[in-house]
Amino acid sequence: MFEIFVKVYEYFIFFYATSLILSYIVLAIFSFIAINRYKSYNTDIDDEELINSDLAPGISVIAPAYNEEKTIIVNVKSLLTLNYPKFEVIIVNDGSKDKTLDLLTEEFELVEAPFAYVEKIKTKPYKRTFKSTNPKYDILTVIDKENGGTKADAFNAGLNASVFPYYLNTDVDCILARNTLTKMIKPILSDKKRVIAVGATLRMSNNCDIEDGVITRVRPPKALIPRFQELEYIRSYLLGKMGWELINSVPNVSGGLGMFDKEIAIKAGGYGADSHAEDMDMMTRMAAHMMNNRLDYKIGYIPLSCCWTEGPPNLQILSRQRTRWASGLFQMFTDHRKILFNPNYKRLGLITFPYIFIYEFLAPIIEAFGILFSIFLLFYGYVNWSFAPLILLYSYTFAIMISSVVIIWDQMTFKYYNTTREVISLFLTAFIEPILYHPLIMFFSLKGYYSFITSRELAWGTMTRQGFEKEDNKKDGGKKNDGKNSGDKNKKKSIFNKLKNNDSNEIEPIKT
Amino acid sequence: MSFIEWFLSFIYKIKTFPLIIQITIVLTLVFIISSLALMITIWTIRRRYNRIQKKLEETLPEIKKLFEDILFTNKIYTESEIYKNFEDIVEDVNKESLDIAVNVLVDFKNDDRESENYELIISALGIIEHLERKFDSRLNSEKMDAFQEAFVLNLNKFDAKVLRYAYSKNRRIRSEARNSYLALSSNDPYRFFDEFEGDITKWDEIELMQYLKLQNERGNLEGLGKWINYSKNDSLVIFLIKMVGHFQQKGIEEILIEKLEDDNAKVRAEAITTLGELNIRETEQTLIDRYYTEPEICQVAIVKTIQRFNSGKSLRFLQEIFTESNNTDTKKIIAESILNYSYEGRIAFQNLKNSLKGFDLTILKHVETPLIKYK
Numbered sequence: 102m103f104e105i106f107v108k109v110y111e112y113f114i115f116f117y118a119t120s121l122i123l124s125y126i127v128l129a130i131f132s133f134i135a136i137n138r139y140k141s142y143n144t145d146i147d148d149e150e151l152i153n154s155d156l157a158p159g160i161s162v163i164a165p166a167y168n169e170e171k172t173i174i175v176n177v178k179s180l181l182t183l184n185y186p187k188f189e190v191i192i193v194n195d196g197s198k199d200k201t202l203d204l205l206t207e208e209f210e211l212v213e214a215p216f217a218y219v220e221k222i223k224t225k226p227y228k229r230t231f232k233s234t235n236p237k238y239d240i241l242t243v244i245d246k247e248n249g250g251t252k253a254d255a256f257n258a259g260l261n262a263s264v265f266p267y268y269l270n271t272d273v274d275c276i277l278a279r280n281t282l283t284k285m286i287k288p289i290l291s292d293k294k295r296v297i298a299v300g301a302t303l304r305m306s307n308n309c310d311i312e313d314g315v316i317t318r319v320r321p322p323k324a325l326i327p328r329f330q331e332l333e334y335i336r337s338y339l340l341g342k343m344g345w346e347l348i349n350s351v352p353n354v355s356g357g358l359g360m361f362d363k364e365i366a367i368k369a370g371g372y373g374a375d376s377h378a379e380d381m382d383m384m385t386r387m388a389a390h391m392m393n394n395r396l397d398y399k400i401g402y403i404p405l406s407c408c409w410t411e412g413p414p415n416l417q418i419l420s421r422q423r424t425r426w427a428s429g430l431f432q433m434f435t436d437h438r439k440i441l442f443n444p445n446y447k448r449l450g451l452i453t454f455p456y457i458f459i460y461e462f463l464a465p466i467i468e469a470f471g472i473l474f475s476i477f478l479l480f481y482g483y484v485n486w487s488f489a490p491l492i493l494l495y496s497y498t499f500a501i502m503i504s505s506v507v508i509i510w511d512q513m514t515f516k517y518y519n520t521t522r523e524v525i526s527l528f529l530t531a532f533i534e535p536i537l538y539h540p541l542i543m544f545f546s547l548k549g550y551y552s553f554i555t556s557r558e559l560a561w562g563t564m565t566r567q568g569f570e571k572e573d574n575k576k577d578g579g580k581k582n583d584g585k586n587s588g589d590k591n592k593k594k595s596i597f598n599k600l601k602n603n604d605s606n607e608i609e610p611i612k613t
Numbered sequence: 614m615s616f617i618e619w620f621l622s623f624i625y626k627i628k629t630f631p632l633i634i635q636i637t638i639v640l641t642l643v644f645i646i647s648s649l650a651l652m653i654t655i656w657t658i659r660r661r662y663n664r665i666q667k668k669l670e671e672t673l674p675e676i677k678k679l680f681e682d683i684l685f686t687n688k689i690y691t692e693s694e695i696y697k698n699f700e701d702i703v704e705d706v707n708k709e710s711l712d713i714a715v716n717v718l719v720d721f722k723n724d725d726r727e728s729e730n731y732e733l734i735i736s737a738l739g740i741i742e743h744l745e746r747k748f749d750s751r752l753n754s755e756k757m758d759a760f761q762e763a764f765v766l767n768l769n770k771f772d773a774k775v776l777r778y779a780y781s782k783n784r785r786i787r788s789e790a791r792n793s794y795l796a797l798s799s800n801d802p803y804r805f806f807d808e809f810e811g812d813i814t815k816w817d818e819i820e821l822m823q824y825l826k827l828q829n830e831r832g833n834l835e836g837l838g839k840w841i842n843y844s845k846n847d848s849l850v851i852f853l854i855k856m857v858g859h860f861q862q863k864g865i866e867e868i869l870i871e872k873l874e875d876d877n878a879k880v881r882a883e884a885i886t887t888l889g890e891l892n893i894r895e896t897e898q899t900l901i902d903r904y905y906t907e908p909e910i911c912q913v914a915i916v917k918t919i920q921r922f923n924s925g926k927s928l929r930f931l932q933e934i935f936t937e938s939n940n941t942d943t944k945k946i947i948a949e950s951i952l953n954y955s956y957e958g959r960i961a962f963q964n965l966k967n968s969l970k971g972f973d974l975t976i977l978k979h980v981e982t983p984l985i986k987y988k
Contacts, residue, residue, distance in 0.1 A: 112633075216975070217975050290814060509651055521656070
């Protein structure tokens with residue numbers, strides 16, 4: 102009986118891994134086509150055309166801030182330097198306990214202004230609006246609100262205060278390329294279908310040169326964890342999301358950088374206020390809204406890196422970040438469980454959601470079980486030592502190959518690194534990533550699932566920033582925000598309560 | 614044992630393994646070989662990139678200097694001198710170096726650095742022929758570049774080339790060719806206004822507008838009213854109505870008034886806005902009469918148009934609709950119109966401020982404060 106179980110298990114794992122590998126190969130081909138298509142029909146002259154056009158639509162740049170005193174000034178300056186003819190920058194101070202608001206007020210000469218704030222989407226109470234008295238910063242608006250416990254609540258407040266038909270959501274720890282808005286609005290403008298969202302690639306800012314909020318030199322991070330994450334991001338964006346873009350099945354536009362159609366976002370109910378995966382939650386809501394109303398839509402993606410964010414410098418912070426993401430993923434599948442395998446939701450219900458469920462959500466569980474099972478087999482002498490290393494090598498070589506593909510795709514798109522050595526250093530990272538980084542990610546994901554099931558509190562803003570000062574100024578940093586001072590936290594409902602109650606965060610049901 | 618013997622014994626041994634293991638071995642070998650091949654490709658891409666960068670570093674400042682000399686100083690160059698000087702810098706006048714030259718010229722043009730000598734460089738270096746070759750390229754990216762570069766350099770000698778792609782099977786190329794035809798053709802630039810397929814995108818609008826601007830600069834801008842009148846394509850009609858307002862084309866009142874009865878609210882809204890742009894004040898009462906029966910998009914257009922007319926006759930109407938409106942965004946627009954509606958408007962605005970309280974008062978303060986750029 103046990104031997105039959107082992108046999109079945111072995112076959113399951115082999116086919117699971119092989120189907121995953123095949124899906125990656127298909128995505129690699131799709132992304133290659135999508136990247137080439139993008140490169141064929143988009144030029145830098147487009148940027149000039151758009152900048153000089155009276156028809157360029159207005160864009161609201163929304164960035165929530167919670168205890169971001171280390172980086173807020175540099176990042177807001179970065180947002181203000183964007184090159185676009187008509188945009189506003191909305192910073193939502195989500196009840197920060199540190200000096201975030203004071204620093205903003207001082208640096209940008211802010212005063213409280215009368216502002217007709219309309220709560221189109223319900224949020225934690227809005228307090229006031231600040232505007233700059235300096236005409237240099239007339240496009241800056243700072244919204245001060247009570248802490249909502251999630252970034253989603255802060256985004257919703259920004260959405261309520263915005264005036265333009267499109268908005269870019271980003272984080273205040275992100276440095277954006279100056280041409281971000283022109284590059285990201287183009288897919289919206291040039292498609293005959295209604296493009297409800299557009300994403301672009303994020304990278305790590307850890308080892309980059311930044312002057313006055315502008316990235317002047319891009320390098321792969323020196324520290325190992327952010328470098329792993331750089332490779333992981335490029336893989337996820339260039340291979341994953343660009344691949345999905347070709348068949349209009351992009352599962353998620355990152356919360357770090359995404360452009361959205363405001364009308365659809367509001368009609369879809371905005372961000373789920375208690376969501377910890379607010380980006381995927383929002384995308385799912387918007388897609389569901391379009392399908393419910395039988396409207397044709399597209400989610401676009403561009404292969405350019407437009408955003409640089411500070412990667413976790415140590416294990417502790419990586420753990421917090423990944424635990425929150427994993428918990429958010431679990432929450433997403435709980436809230437939107439009706440979509441999974443539901444043919445009414447077409448590609449979303451039958452391709453995107455199942456793919457993410459099987460290969461992203463279940464993967465850490467299957468892997469962890471595999472490790473425990475292997476230990477068990479080891480103890481009882483069931484391990485076939487002739488073939489076991491071969492199976493490991495099979496996965497390992499594939500991981501290296503796919504990372505190599507991604508580095509080529511990256512080089513094909515735009516050569517962000519100045520030297521070949523920098524590219525090679527990223528390539529070499531691919532050799533140790535499966536051994537060092539991947540097991541950690543698996544562990545943190547499981548921790549996130551556990552946190553969600555046991556309803557542990559997870560507050561946003563748990564990423565400790567080091568800031569963009571020079572190394573010698575960094576030594577006193579890092580104590581700003583350890584996640585303990587997150588203010589007014591939402592006590593999360595347990596998974597069982599959530600399954601029982603279809604509360605307000607449930608997506609619209611399909612109209613048949 | 615030689616390698617061949619070892620390899621054959623290895624193959625023989627593999628055959629004895631279970632199928633799954635055989636597949637695993639084969640795939641693992643494929644992955645290893647692919648990784649090595651990809652590594653070499655990365656190396657090759659970087660080597661080529663480094664070579665181009667080096668060449669750019671060396672030649673770009675020199676080319677810029679030469680072109681600045683020709684374009685923006687009083688020095689006189691002949692075509693052969695230009696070619697010779699350029700050749701001295703780049704060593705070989707080929708596609709790569711001509712691309713650099715075109716990029717430099719495009720940058721100058723985009724920075725609005727005008728000169729009469731652009732044509733001299735274009736002719737001396739054979740840039741027309743270079744762009745023609747790009748038009749003929751198999752790569753769509755090259756064609757797209759050629760369309761845009763030809764436009765920026767204000768070259769309208771590509772009728773035949775562009776026309777060929779105006780019927781291309783590739784939607785993007787076809788659309789780009791038809792839009793660009795407006796700028797790149799010297800014979801019949803408006804030819805494709807009758808042939809747009811389905812809705813035009815916002816990007817089409819942006820491109821068409823800049824091409825119309827170019828025609829305007831060349832003094833060839835035709836009256837757009839005839840297409841507004843005959844076209845069945847609502848998205849094109851909306852765009853053209855907008856352009857009529859932008860270019861202040863007169864003598865189109867009747868067509869615009871006719872469009873006020875269109876079934877499509879977006880067409881009506883654009884017609885209303887353009888009536889304002891063209892300051893056709895006779896329609897003011899008609900617009901007021903229509904206000905209550907129109908959807909929000911047209912109501913907003915009516916309010917903005919009435920403010921633009923600024924005739925002094927409609928202040929009472931604006932005050933009424935401000936009180937009646939329940940939509941905050943519309944209220945803001947009405948309040949702004951009252952505030953900017955001549956001197957009487959400002960007084961009425963102050964009176965409203967004195968009489969209102971709560972959120973309505975906040976709206977007035979919001980509109981009034983100069984700190985808020987985008988209301």
